[in-house]
Amino acid sequence: IMRVAILISGRGSNMAALLRAAAVPGYPAAIALVLSNRADAAGLAVAQAAGVPTAVVESRPFKADRDGFERAMEAEFARHGIELVALAGFMRVLTEGFVARWHDRMVNIHPSLLPSFKGLDTHARALAAGVKLHGCTVHLVRPGVDEGPILAQAAVPVLPGDDEAALAARVLEQEHALYPAALAWLAAGQVRLQGDVAVVTAPGATGALAN
Numbered sequence: 001i002m003r004v005a006i007l008i009s010g011r012g013s014n015m016a017a018l019l020r021a022a023a024v025p026g027y028p029a030a031i032a033l034v035l036s037n038r039a040d041a042a043g044l045a046v047a048q049a050a051g052v053p054t055a056v057v058e059s060r061p062f063k064a065d066r067d068g069f070e071r072a073m074e075a076e077f078a079r080h081g082i083e084l085v086a087l088a089g090f091m092r093v094l095t096e097g098f099v100a101r102w103h104d105r106m107v108n109i110h111p112s113l114l115p116s117f118k119g120l121d122t123h124a125r126a127l128a129a130g131v132k133l134h135g136c137t138v139h140l141v142r143p144g145v146d147e148g149p150i151l152a153q154a155a156v157p158v159l160p161g162d163d164e165a166a167l168a169a170r171v172l173e174q175e176h177a178l179y180p181a182a183l184a185w186l187a188a189g190q191v192r193l194q195g196d197v198a199v200v201t202a203p204g205a206t207g208a209l210a211n
């Protein structure tokens with residue numbers, strides 16, 4: 001069973017979904033730490049209520065020293081025996097050095113069907129582009145922001161009359177199902193890399209979540 005740190009910056013609803021999944025017997029990962037770069041992240045209280053160890057490493061004082069910030073996070077990881085890192089609404093860009101140290105051991109969830117709509121404000125940009133399918137992606141983290149081998153995706157329709165909030169809510173529901181599945185595949189050793197492509201070998205897994 002793999003010891004996972006979940007990194008958050010805010011609400012933590014994906015973190016909560018991972019905590020729920022990891023509480024089910026047989027899940028191949030244990031959430032050993034929830035770490036926030038903001039002391040006011042609402043998700044911290046959710047983790048504490050679930051009895052999960054939490055840590056705060058404020059990024060603000062490290063503004064000019066991102067390596068120092070990441071080394072401070074890794075000191076917490078070491079304290080908690082962390083083997084895998086799951087970014088869940090973590091809003092800091094990580095350095096190449098940190099990404100290299102956690103190569104193939106760090107995943108992210110992004111609220112779009114990558115490689116479309118990297119970066120911020122994905123739902124507003126999807127609406128502005130007029131796409132008819134939108135969704136979310138779990139991927140291994142590489143130095144480029146929102147780049148890296150895709151483990152899993154889920155798609156939702158964009159419906160007439162959608163606003164940003166309605167579309168975000170539809171995607172978020174899928175995020176909460178997709179992330180626990182994808183993290184389980186990685187933790188169970190069911191992800192193989194063929195160059196830049198991740199192949200999931202879990203029985204029945206396709207990497208696509210059917211709605």
Ligand code: GAR
Nearest residue numbers: 010011012013014088089109110111
């Ligand atoms: C989620 O929609 C997640 O995909 C997104 O932020 C939200 C966090 O919500 N992540 C990013 O935009 C990463 N750049 P949560 O805190 O309730 O999980």
